Amino acid sequence: MPEILEVESYRRLADRVVGSTVVRGWSDAYSAKKLTSPSAWARAVKGLTVTGTSRRGKLLLLETSGVTLGIRFGMTGVLLIDDEAGIDGLFYGPHLFKTEWVRGGLEFDDGRKLILHDPRRLGRFEIDPDLSELGPDALSLTRKQFDQVLTIKRGEGPAIKARLLDQSVVAGVGNLLGDEILFRAGVDPRTPAGRLSSEQRSRLYKAFTATMRSLGGRGGSHLGDHMEARFPGAFCPMDGATMLSATIGGRTTYWCSKHQY
């Protein structure tokens, strides 16, 4: 579920533990997969005081008196603090909380608890995550940075949808946001990134920033204009034309046969 907008809401929630000191941290083997062991997480976090929060794309960062802590949410991860969710409802997977889906967390000296709730186990804890592998953050992407996203070194480049999903090029766009941006821009997701006309590039950048703003305001990546048409045989909510679908960039993609070209 979490794309950049959801992780940003988790970050704001995590602001509540700024100033608190970790008395205990724990993690199961899956959530600690990027570390040497679950106990490495417990050892690393003990005694750290949280000094601030930040985020790069879908990666949440807790700045501390020592190492930087990173949390990834996979597809079904949710951040909870004292049992309060960062965003209302769990829209993908089970819409409920189960104790056995709590994969790890931090307990603080003031009694607060920060928890990773993740049914599908694709979320991860990290220590001093490597930010050099992530592109610029999608929420604050400038036009100049966006033009870099579309710059292809060789050949005509991958499909624009695949390019938008490439976290090393721009960090934060997930499958739903990618489809929404292309839907609003009226661009066929299969178009090679290097083939876009300058007019298409402008439309894409406008749609990119507008999508971030409006879906952020609505409350999540799953509230896009095209969402109601994300199923086989659907019709475009804008013009009534047939929606098409295919796997692009490894993800199921839906687009309008008429206004996206």
Place this chain on the structure above:
DNA sequence: AGAAAGCCTCGGCCGC
């Protein structure tokens, strides 16, 4: 039964 909103690895292909 199959697909799912993320990420990682592997192998093939392309261009130099």
Place this chain on the structure above:
DNA sequence: TGCGGCCGAGGCTTTC
């Protein structure tokens, strides 16, 4: 022909 980088496919994991 050889090499490295790029890109797509598939796996992970569990759930509905």
